[in-house]
Amino acid sequence: SASNEHGTVAATAMLAVQVPPTVSSPPTAQTTVEPDMTIFKCVASGQPTPTISWKRTLTGSALTDEQLSSGGKFAIQAENSLVITETVYEDAGIYICVASNNLAEMRMVESSAQLTVNVHLNITLSPQNVTVVSPNNITLQCEAKGFPLPSLAWQHG
Numbered sequence: 001s002a003s004n005e006h007g008t009v010a011a012t013a014m015l016a017v018q019v020p021p022t023v024s025s026p027p028t029a030q031t032t033v034e035p036d037m038t039i040f041k042c043v044a045s046g047q048p049t050p051t052i053s054w055k056r057t058l059t060g061s062a063l064t065d066e067q068l069s070s071g072g073k074f075a076i077q078a079e080n081s082l083v084i085t086e087t088v089y090e091d092a093g094i095y096i097c098v099a100s101n102n103l104a105e106m107r108m109v110e111s112s113a114q115l116t117v118n119v120h121l122n123i124t125l126s127p128q129n130v131t132v133v134s135p136n137n138i139t140l141q142c143e144a145k146g147f148p149l150p151s152l153a154w155q156h157g
Helices: none
Strands: 002-004 007-009 019-025 030-033 038-040 043-047 051-058 066-068 074-076 082-084 093-100 108-125 143-147
Touching: 019 093, 019 108, 030 038, 038 108, 043 093, 051 074
Parallel strands: 030 108
Antiparallel strands: 002 007, 019 043, 038 082, 051 066, 051 093, 074 082, 093 108, 108 143
16 A cells, blocks of 8 residues: 555555475375275375375386276275275385476475285195105195295194
8 A cells, every 4th residue: 555645545466376286294104914995195285286196106016107096996085095995915016196286397296105915824735634654755735825925834743
């Protein structure tokens, strides 16, 4: 406003401050057990309000990111959480939250978290009952799967 002995005048203007996106609450590393549900949360701020998307890099794959969207076993909820409905061992990897807005510079920022998927122990090949006449040798087979990898131990008796 301006004023003098002849009066006062005023003018207004709108100031819009644009702020590049930042991840204020990044996803956290998780360890889960197959087939549990897994939820990654990500909160971002900025002006204009950033949009959140998700991608992943699978363990053991070439470093190629896979864009994720709602459908099948994945759901992106209204609060931008990523839900894996039935986590399996093959889902293990790095999950990346991508926050972006339409600013020309620094318009995208990423934050990632590791997912480790443990698998319940399972005997996949059981030893068979055998009758042997001493002193002959025999071979008994047994296999087990799980993650972390199980070790096998034999007991007599």
